[in-house]
Amino acid sequence: MAATEIVIDEDDDVEASEASSGDRDRKAKEFYSTFFTSLATARESKNSKSYVVHSGNCRLCPKEKKIEKKISSRDGYSNFKSHVLTFHNKNQEVVTFCASSEGAKRKADNGTLVDYFPSAKKKRLGRKHPKQIRLDEAVALIQVQTLIAPSVLGHSSFDKAIKVADSGLEWPKRHRIVKTLLPAQYVNIKAALVRLLDKADAGAINIDIWSSKRQRGYLGISVHFIDEKFRLRNFLLACPRFKGSHTAEAILKLTVEVIADYGLQRKIFYVGTDNGSNIICAFKDWFPQFYEFNSPADSSGTAM
Template identity: 25%
Template sequence: MESVGGSGSQPPSQNVEHDMGAEAVEKDTSQQPLPPSVPKKRKEVETRSPVWDHFEKIKNKDNIVVSAVCIYCKKSYKSESKRHGTSTLRNHIMTCLKNPHSKDTRQSLLTFSPAPSSGLTESEGAAGVLGTWVFDQELIRRALCEMIIVDELPFRFVEGQGFRKFILVCCPMFKIPSRWTVSRDILKIYSDERVNLKNFFKTSCQRVSITTDTWTSVQRINYMCITAHFIDHEWKLQKKIISFVPISSHKGEYIAKALESCLLEWGLKSIFSVTVDNASSNDTAIGFLKKKMLSRGSTAVRCKYLHMRCIAHILNLVVQDGLKESDDSVKKVRDSVRYMRSSPARLQKFRELADLIGVEAKNSLVLDVPTRWNSTYLMLHTALLYQKVFEVYEDYDPSFKSDLGGNVPNFLDWEVVEGLVKFLKSFYEMTVRISGSLYVTSNTFFSEVSDLSCILTGLVGAESDSVKAMGMNMRTKFDKYWGDPNKMNFLIFYGNIMDPRDKIEYMPYQFNQLYGDENGKSLFEKVMKDLKELYVDYVTSFPVQSDPVPVEQSVPPTVLSDPVSVGRPQSLLKSQLKKQRLESGELGRKKTELEVYLS
């Protein structure tokens, strides 16, 4: 046992020596200087908070951020990463008065807003007006939708790379919506505008005029469009499309039902007139609509003026009949223009030849639509400017005459075209005047009809047989619609009377020129009688607005102390005249507003 214990353990003296040696080593180690400790370098992490886009970092000598300075108002905040957070900086961004990107900023930015000057649109001649601007996501989004509506842009326009880059430069805070969001926003704008227009028709609008037309698309689908014309609070003419729907047929009963459904949907009861073209189906539709309006309480006097035939359409029919006499010359010019426009090489050669000859016209050749005479006028007017070029082009291109089968316009054809252009110019300008949609044109209709009658009378009495035949055809079509005044809507005459430049001064002479002395006189008396009837109908409906205006009572002449006064003889004469009128009872009768206006 002892041998085993002695062999398995060390003597005590040896253990003591070992412990003392260890202590000596530890003492020697503690007495030696330790090497300096090197701190481990921490990897710099880039700041990820968006608040640093609005602050400038201030660092100490050890490159540690100790404070932040606002780049707008230069206010400083402590911002050590281990002792301070970014909440204070974020709160300052939202309340900084000089931060232009804050939605809730209390101080707006000054800006120059475009204000259109009188008679000009915003795109031309706009003058700067000092205003304020505040970033508003919803307002900019609505303006974007309105731009897409007005400019007829596709919805995917907002997803284009160029538009996104443009917004990033102009307004980085604006979040661009997707095309699906834009489509929903546009539908919401439509619903809001529809409700506003309905309220306006119900509360603020008295009379509305309707224009409607139907057509067939290339898919053989019949469509009908209804436009409302009215005067707004600022006395400006407005037009709004209130219906665009497919219809089963172009028959009058289907047109009438679609028109009635539209008026019921919008709550329109006070319809002033319905302007349609001269199709017989429209006569049936207007007759049906008259019965419906009478059943709703509208007066028979006003319903008498419901049907208005489109004057521009009648003028188009009149000129179309006149062009039938010159179809050969017009066809030759049309074929020549089509030949030039069918090949870019020919058109380039044609332009080079025009420069060589010295033609100063800069207009491009245009091809007409045969069913639209105004486009035919523009084609002939432009081709006439290049008459010399067409005559010389045959020598430079032998295939010109052969491809057209020898039907190249000659000297006589150009003479006919020149006379036709002069003839059509007055009709073209007349069409432009009566087709205006941004201003009232009804006051000029009767004057234009009278002028057209004078022009046709001159054509019928012309010496040239072709011009005379042309005038006869046009006169026949003119008499079909305007030859019988009983078939005309008398609103044409009333609009001319309400024009303060004309009133009834020239109307009797115009009637005599149109329908002869005897018929003209009776027609003028009938127009005045019906006008007074319509006025009485309005007085009954609006008695407060149409009180009779009393004529000024006779004032006794002022007795002046100076017997040689210049005004005394005039006062005496006026007093004598008023005394005679008072004795005859002329001054005792009160005049209506209509009589005062016409006098």
């Protein structure tokens, strides 16, 4: 399968709904009252806990094989519904009942109802299926473009939503997003950015040092250039961890490593920084010509 081309700038949308657990229980109760006789409800105790137990005889089973079903109220009436759909799903009365039941609108290709027949669900496609691969790539791009937390993006509710559209697909979980999908997207997006920068004649970078809530240092570096269509383009090049003292030498060394990684050694003609003495000192020898445009009064300000 051909690799997906990464385009830097684009978007999509989806809507889904799911029956509530109360609605599912109501449907199961309809099976109980329609296909079972000798209905009874009793309260039983077990391990100091009290349960409501329903029972009934299936009228569709042969008379010599009468089956009594008992379930606790915590499970609703699902065992009755499962029995009918497992052993009597081809019974014309059952098919007619499902077709006319309230809320059953969508039908599978074989004429049975997706809402009632679990066997009508689509088999999982697998991770190497083209549709699953495209979904994985799209999920990773959502994280890249919105910076939503992977723990939120990998929540099981997204998997339930995607299965409304196609039950064969599986929404990737947090671990897969972080360990597999994002690293792959990083490689693809970086390659696309390198291709854009190769076409640029010159560019500028902005640099700033950030600290996290845990007081861990990071060096943010963004690039700005005019492309071949005379459009101003802005991208984040990197935000590497900045360990140790924030000396001028350390700032310059880490910046040069990032610039060299993108092949920009001979294309950077402008550096934007704040007025910190260490960050200004880091570039005054690398770009001494900038200071020719600054008056002595301006030289203590932003090194631009």
